[in-house]
Amino acid sequence: MHDSLVLYTNPMSRGRIARWILEEVGAPYHTEIVEFGPTMKSPHYLAINPMGKVPAIRHGETVVTECAAICAYLADAFPRAALAPPPAERGAYYRWLFFAAGPLEAAITDRDLGMEPNITQQGRVGYGSIEAVLETLEVAVSAHEFIAGPHFTAADVYLGSHIGWGLQFGSLEFCPAFIDYWARVSDREAYRRATALDDQAAQL
Template sequence: MALDFYTNPMSRGQIVRWMLEESGLPYEEKIVAYGPEMKGENYRQINPMGKVPAIVHEGRIVTECAAICVYLAEMAQEADLAPHPDERADYYRWIFFAAGPVEAAVTTRAMGFSPQPDQEVMAGFGNYDLTMSVLEGALSGRDYLCGARFTAADVYVGSQVDWGLTFGTIPSRPAFDTYAARLRDRPAYKRAKARDQALIEAQNQAQGPQN
């Protein structure tokens, strides 16, 4: 099975690498540099947006982290990361909640602006505090988003929680902290992070000391 993984270690490609490690599918990594390479004509044939990550699986292109995670879960049936019938509602609900309201709430806050009260309906996610409270509720009283079992939803949503706690874009709350700790203990998570960290260190060394 031919599966090419286009990424940069300092990107959301870390989400997809973790998913690939969980899936057990063999893949070939292709590091894409920011700047002319990522925005150039060659890579835009893979992703016209000129951003990573992306995968090409047997000639089929998939972009967007949430879509890639769902796709890989379906391809890697032996890994049992796709939802069972009774898990589908929570699985799809929380993946797309993270891709929509959570992403929007965190991004707008990080950029220094928030919807005014009369704009909250149009914004879709309401406001940051509401979004965080709903996400907290989804994780309270359960080990994973679909209940007791880890799925691809935990890779995608868990990556946002993990990243947010690390960089302060998601508040430290018991439900978030214990969930992130549980995910960080997974062998596939550790392998993925180790590989991306090694790539980051290699890039830093290649750039040399900064004045």
């Protein structure tokens, strides 16, 4: 079908973010589980994502990779789900969606790999320091009920996933602001459906 929607994912990956946003959107979609290793690097899948990674989505003839992009695309493609503010009110929405995709993920990854920049190097990386990133994030998630204001958006799916994983796996400290924000954004039927689907797929 022209408007068919396909999720390429693996339940042990960031594909869980894409699954969550798809469940929030509420449109029917087909799932293709892509196994790590040769399958993910096969010519068939590389034609979808030349990076050989998941997730990716195909919506008709449109292919989107990168979780933040998938969240933003689906919010726009399915406006009835109300997952993005009106265009004139998207400043905070875009800011925090891409803050999570850029400074937050980079800072946490570098720290986990033992590559935190020193004071001299901090001016050369987009996030500066992990301390600055986490202090900024703590203030941001405390300012409103949701990251872009009073309403849940696709930015909460993406940022919330990072915070939820960080709390689960220990890459974020258990500060009250992060715990409270994660509790708010994850208390959704779409999140529970997505989690159940991925947990089931992980057992196959």
